[in-house]
Every structure is written in C-alpha cells, then in structure tokens.
Amino acid sequence: MIVFITLSPLAKSDWVIPSHFQTPKSLPNPSLGAATAPQQGTQDYSYKFSSVAITGGGYITGIVAHPTEKHLMYTRTDIGSSYRWDEASQQWIALTDFIAPENVNWLGTESIALDPHDPNRLYLAQGQYVTDTLPAAFFVSDDRGTTFDIYEAPFPMGSNDLGRNNGERLAVNPFNTNELWMGTRTEGLWKSTDRAKTWTNITNYPDAAGNGIGIVFVIFDPKNSGTVYVGANVPNGLYYTKDHGATWHSIPGQPTAWDPELLYAGHTPASTAPMPMRAILASNGILYTSVWRDITPGTNNTYPAPYKPQAWLPGGFCGISVDSKDPNTLVVVTLDRDPGPALDSMYYSHDGGETYKDVSQLSTPPVSGGYWGHPVAEAALKDGTPVPWLSFNWNSEWGGYGAPSPIVGLTKFGWWMSSVLIYPWDSHHVMYGTGATIWATDELYKVDSNKAPQWYIQAQGIEETAVLALMSPTDGAHLFSGLGDIMGMRHADLDLPQPILDYAGQHPNVVVRVGDSGVSYPNGCGSGLYSKDNGISWTMFPTCVPGVGNQTNFVGLIALDASAQSFVWASELTAAPYNETGPYSTQDYGATWVAPTGLTVMTGNLSADRVQPKTFYAFNDGIFYISKDGGLSYKSTPASQTGLPAGAGAVPVCNFDTAGELWLPLGTSGLWHSTNFGASWTQIGPKSLVATYFSIGKSAPGRLHPALFLWGQVSAGGAEAIFRSDDAGVTWARINDDAHQYGGAAIIQGDPRVYGRVYMGMFGRGIIYADIAGGGRDPV
Ligand SMILES: *[C@@H]1O[C@H](CO)[C@@H](O)[C@H](O)[C@H]1NC(C)=O
Ligand SMILES: *[C@@H]1O[C@H](CO)[C@@H](O)[C@H](O)[C@H]1NC(C)=O
Ligand SMILES: *[C@@H]1O[C@H](CO)[C@@H](O)[C@H](O)[C@H]1NC(C)=O
Ligand SMILES: *[C@@H]1O[C@H](CO)[C@@H](O)[C@H](O)[C@H]1NC(C)=O
Ligand SMILES: *[C@@H]1O[C@H](CO)[C@@H](O)[C@H](O)[C@H]1NC(C)=O
Secondary structure (H helix, E strand, C coil): CCEEEEECCCCCCCCCCCHHHHCCCCCCCHHHCHHHCCCCCCCCCCEEEEECCCCECCCEEEEEECCCCCCCEEEEECCCCEEEEECCCCEEEECCCCCCHHHHHHCCEEEEEECCCCCCCEEEEECCCCCCCCCCEEEEECCCCCCCEEEECCCCCCCCCCCCCCCCCEEECCCCCCCEEEECCCCCEEEECCCCCCCEEECCCCCCCHHHCCEEEEEECCCCCCCEEEEECCCCCEEEECCCCCCCEECCCCCCCCCHHHCCCCCCCCCCCCCCCCCCCCCCCCCCCCCCCCCCCCCCCEECCCCCCCCCCCCCEEEEEECCCCCCCEEEEECCCCCCCCCCCEEEECCCCCCEEEHHHHHCCCCCCCCCEEEHHHCEECCCCECHHHHHHHCCCCCCCCCCCCCCCEEECCCCCCCEEECCCCCCCEEEECCCCEEEECCHHHHHHCCCCCEEECCCCCECCEEEEEECCCCCCCEEEEECCCEEEEECCCCCCCCECCCCCCCCCCEEEEECCCCCCCCCEEEEEEECCCCCCCEEECCCCCCCCCCCCCCCEEEECCCCCCEEEECCCCCCCCCCCCCEEECCCCCCCECCECCCCCCCCEEECCCCCCCEEEEECCEEEEECCCCCECEEECHHHHCCCCCCCCCCEECCCCCCCEEEECECCCEEEECCCCCCCEEECCCCCEEEEEEEECCCCCCCCCEEEEEEECCCCCCCEEEEECCCCCCCEECCCCCCCCCCCCEEEECCCCCCCEEEECECCCEEEEEECCCCCCCC
C-alpha cells in the first residue's frame, strides 16, 4: 500500500481565508544585496534524536536469545536491521543507526550469532539484497552492539530477499568461539577462524546451491565437538558432520513427499517435499536425527478441534522454539496459511509434539467468525499503552497484506509468523513476530487448562516502517505520515503509537491523501480521500481521476490549494510524454476532474502555494509552470528565461506563511530559490552544494526566514548529512552526527511550529524526529 499525503496550508476547521494571507508578504531576498541581507549565522546546536512511535510496522524475521545471560536477546528485521532488548527500560534498542547513506545495503540483518560463553560478543550478518554492486558485511561487537568492528563479507546477503524467514545462518562454534560458520544464499558454506574478519569456503557441503535461497541454518552441537547440523533450502536438505566438516551425511528418513493433510485440492506446492527452514537442538540433544517422527500439528492431535470452515491449508510450519527447561515442551507456528479463515496459528506441546494445544484458537474470544485473533484491547504494551493501528480498522477488504481481521473488535492473531521464542528465563513467556509487530504473553500456562492467555505487544523501540510521505501542518497534529504497507498515520502524539488513518466520517476539512487502497469501493474512489477535520476522519472522492481505479497500485500525487477548494491530482509520476494530459483538477471535491491547459505532462513534480488560493506550481524538464485558477490552466516559463537548469525536475517546496516563496532541491544541480512565484530564481550556496531532500521549518528566534533543512552536501567532498540554515542558506550547521545516519533519509520535513525540529523518514527505520537538545522543543 502506498500513500501520499498533502495537507492544506490552512489546517483550520473553518474555510475562511484570513485576508492577510491573501497578499504576499515581502521578504528580504538574499540575492538583493546588503540592504535586505538576512541576519547571518546558523547556531550549531547538539541534537536529540527520537523515533516517532509506531511500534513495529514491518516484518520481524528473527528473535534470538542468549543461552545463559538473563534477558539478553536480539531481534532482526528484514529492512530495519537489529535491536537489543533492554530489560531495565523495557524496550528494544536500535543497534546500527550509524550506517552511512552509502552503506544503506547494510540496513538489514540476514542473521544474528551469539557467543554462548561470552554474552558481550555479538555478530550481525548485514546485507539487504543479493547484488553485485552493494557488498554485505559482518558487524562484530564485544559490548552487545554498543560499538562494532565492520568487515566486508566475501559473499552477498539478502535480509529482504526471499527466504528471510529461515533460521540463523551464522553460528559460533562453542568449542572455539573465534570460529564462525555462515550458510550463504549463493556461495555455499563458509568458515571464519578470526571472528568474521576473513572467510574460507567449505566447498564440500553437498547442497550448496539450495534453490537460490541457499543454506538456511547452521547449528553446532554444544555437547559434541565437531558435530554440526546444516540445512539447505531443498527437500532432503538436512545434513550433519561429525568431523568438523571433513565429511557430510544426509540425515536419513527426511520427508520425501508432502503430508496429504497439508495440501488442498487444486493447489500445487512450490516444492516436491517439505524443505528445512529452522531447527532446534533441544537440551537433551534431540534433533530427532536417526528416527524421524512426524510431529506436525493436525486434525487428530490438536485441541480444540479446528473451527469448521478451517481447511489445513498448505504453507507449513516455520517458527519453532523449545523450552530451555523442558526439551519436550515446544511451540511451532504456521507460515503462509493465507487465505484463511483461520490463518496462521501457534501450537503448544508438552510431549515432544505428540499432541498440541492450538494457542491461537484458545486465545480467540467467542464470536470470532473463525478468524483467530486477539481482542483489540490486547494491542497494547505491557504497561497499557495502546498500539491502536494494529486494529487495521477492521477493513475486511484490506487486500493481500493479510493484516486485518474483518471482525470488529478482533485483531488478527498473526501472519508471517516465522520467529517465535519461549523466553529461556520464564517458560510462561512466549513471544512471536509477525509481518507487523511482536506479540507476547506471560501466561502460556493457561493454555494447559484450555484458557486464553492475556497477550500484549512487546515491540516498543522497534521502528521499521518504510516512510513514503511526511507532512507537518501549521495547526492540529504536528505530523502526518504515509507508510509502506500500513497506510499512514496522524501522529497526534509523536511518542505514542497512533491509529492507522481512518476512512469514516464527514466533517470540515483540510487534509487529502491518495494511495493504493487495495480494495474496491462501490460508492466512491477508494484511492483518494480528503478529511475536513485535520485527518481524524476521511471521505472518499466520488470519482477517481481518469487512469486511476479503486485498486490502482501506484496512484500518483495530490495537492490541495490554500483555500482547500481546489485539488490537483497527478495520476502517475512519470514526466513524459508530452502528448498526454497534465494533472487533473477538481473544484467540486472530486465529482468532476478536468484536464488542464498549458501543462500536458502528467508530472508529480507539483505543489500548491500555502498562502495564495488556487495557486499551483509544477517543475518538469526544466520548465516552470504556475496556475492561478485552481489547476485549470498553467502558464509556463522555459529554463532559458528562469535560469533554472535545463532538463531538471523537482517538487517545488512552498513557504508556509509567504505566498510566492519557493525552493527547488535539484540534487547535484543545487538548491534554488524564488520569491516571486517562480518568475526568477537564484541558486543558494556554492555550486558544489548537493540538495537531495529539502524542507523548511519554523524560523530561528528573531529571524525572518524559515529555517532551511537540507539532506545532501553543503560543500564539495563534505559529508552527506542533514543540515540546517537559519540565514536563508548563507551558512549551514550539520544536524546529525555519525551515530545518527540511518542509512540515509528517504524524505525530510521541517516543523513550522517548532524551531529546529526536523522529521526524517527512512526506508526501513521508521520516522526519526530530531530536536535541538535541551531547548527549542515546544510541547507537542
Ligand atoms: C564456494 O563453494 C561452493 C560449493 O560448496 C561453490 O558453489 C561456490 O561457487 C564457492 N564460492 C566461491 C566464491 O568460491
Ligand atoms: C485422523 O483420524 C481419522 C479417523 O480416525 C483417520 O481417518 C485419519 O486418517 C487421521 N488422519 C491422520 C492425518 O492421521
Ligand atoms: C470502484 O469500484 C467499484 C466496483 O468495481 C465501481 O462500481 C466503482 O464505480 C468504482 N469507483 C470508482 C470511483 O471508480
Ligand atoms: C504519445 O506519443 C508516443 C510517441 O509518439 C506514443 O507512443 C504514445 O502512445 C502517445 N501517448 C498517448 C497517450 O497518446
Ligand atoms: C521530478 O522530476 C525528476 C527529474 O525529471 C524526475 O526524476 C522525478 O521522477 C520527478 N518526480 C515526480 C514526483 O514526478
């Protein structure tokens, strides 16, 4: 799901334009010389960086606990790297925010390895995608991830590639803890004897290719030196060695066909037989090696009997955890049982898998309609803080993501449940990761007496959304976001999880958003909505623009004029061809959409003046466009007359309190500024300034200019970082330090009401807000 948001500049519930807003305020122009020169200087403050609380928001691919050190555990995610649990503060701590923009491929964890004898030692295998160009790396720590040594890996990794839900590919040899083995996706099995610094190929492993997903777990037997179990992503792919890799043996008796109970008519499984995904060596040494026993939960060994319409769909089982205190007590979770109705579940056994209790079914309150889930009141942290977006608004037709339960009051038990952990220090505490968050209970024992355990969310501190849009209006909530997969939020409080953007209601307006709804709505355009109450409730446009349907995947970008009466919607974000129509406009809340004159490119590089009504700007292929009639007609000026670089394009950034004042961030072509509605432009700063992302915020005390925020470079060869200027771009101060780089921003947004504050949206590390430390921060 993709959401783009844009807000009316007048985030007021009335519709009256204050008269003083209608006349452009005059502003000193830095290009006009000393008489009107801005006050000089930008104070270099230290900053405080905080996550905007969403609490999860992406796929939790692994939860790994240290075998002996109490409360020490780590979580890995597919696009947001790794976190360490901090028991004292009851939250997860992000470990790799130092990753520089050029190393963005390290922002995902393929595997975590812990040293069983030294709890301070931590190894992270970092690499998001298997590519030739972006190397993967090992992050090696002696202080639980506070600091790392980094070594480039001689093979690629893919934490966000297919097969990311498998077990731990990286493992420490308990008999020689400087030695690690790593099962790779494309290059077979490797060994390091110097703590992941250098690696050699163990070339005799029998199934090195593993269907492109490779070798998916490595397990050292802690009781027998030289015995290692290694699984590859192929049927019959489970091998062991007893001589430290000199010779390999297939574990006999592996399933060579699918259990008919796991199949259903007409569905062809992706493989001829089950393939190993994860394995546990229980404390009694049982990996069920020599004698195989089918311990699959099924209709005959599970209580309570499954809800009637439930079919035992294909997919299978992935996550597994064995009680550290009892090798016969285990949980397994299913994977990919979509489509439901019961979907993915958790099964609990005390007899080594002979019989199971269905934890998800027992946790589901009555009147569930067969959709096993948690009462939404349980979507809260242990301290009671609600995580309301996990309701997914009970939108029954949410689409393929599998997130919501259609039963109002119930949030789905889970999907993409591949990581599960019985807490080694409390057998009643179990946690499982989903495609969105981590659920936990301290009452697993209740299942034994067929009662529902009380569940809660244990993902506080994990922020792994992909941020696609940010807006900070001049009134109401300080922040609106558009987020990959989970639509977006109105952040009424930055430090508390919020509800997902809602659809209902009819109130006075100001916010508009477009995005793939994934759904067909019979009574309006599900892909374009506006809100008259600062984004609390939303109304669908009666019709979509031509080319956009209810379920169009990529729906473009929408802008709303200062009077909140005219909307302009570019239905795609392609800058050509010129024979098409330009962005459509409506003056009647989407009852009719009109193709404009004077702009015949469907460009997404458009925005609305924040002060002067009916005024829209577009900048495409070096040509600057302005409309003063609500997007019905445009006047264009070529690069030869504006002085702007030929061929360039960008979304014009408009001042929130001054009509006609605009900026254009043009990457390596620099940052450009106009104070006269785009009639003429000047370049800010040196020619070497690189303006990747740009935004403005509240001016410094006593200054006339808004604070400028720039992600890019302010000097040739300087750091790629985020900067602030308090003097209209004459001087810049770096905001972030090397510890706060997040692999680079995907979007930035200043706050027009809090001096110094900037929001940074990442692709996989959620939203960070940076405030001047010890001051400058107004109450939210
Ligand atoms: C490592 O060995 C495997 C065979 O086990 C082979 O397929 C792979 O190409 C080798 N890779 C390198 C880089 O030597
Ligand atoms: C379950 O039990 C029924 C009735 O006893 C039997 O027909 C069926 O084969 C059993 N299924 C499995 C998978 O054992
Ligand atoms: C949305 O889809 C429904 C069903 O396909 C259709 O009846 C309706 O007209 C569509 N709405 C819009 C605005 O396209
Ligand atoms: C625009 O022109 C190109 C090149 O002539 C052509 O391929 C394309 O189909 C045209 N598009 C439309 C919408 O007419
Ligand atoms: C804006 O223009 C640039 C340069 O032509 C282009 O790469 C980019 O896709 C455009 N952005 C949108 C949102 O249309």
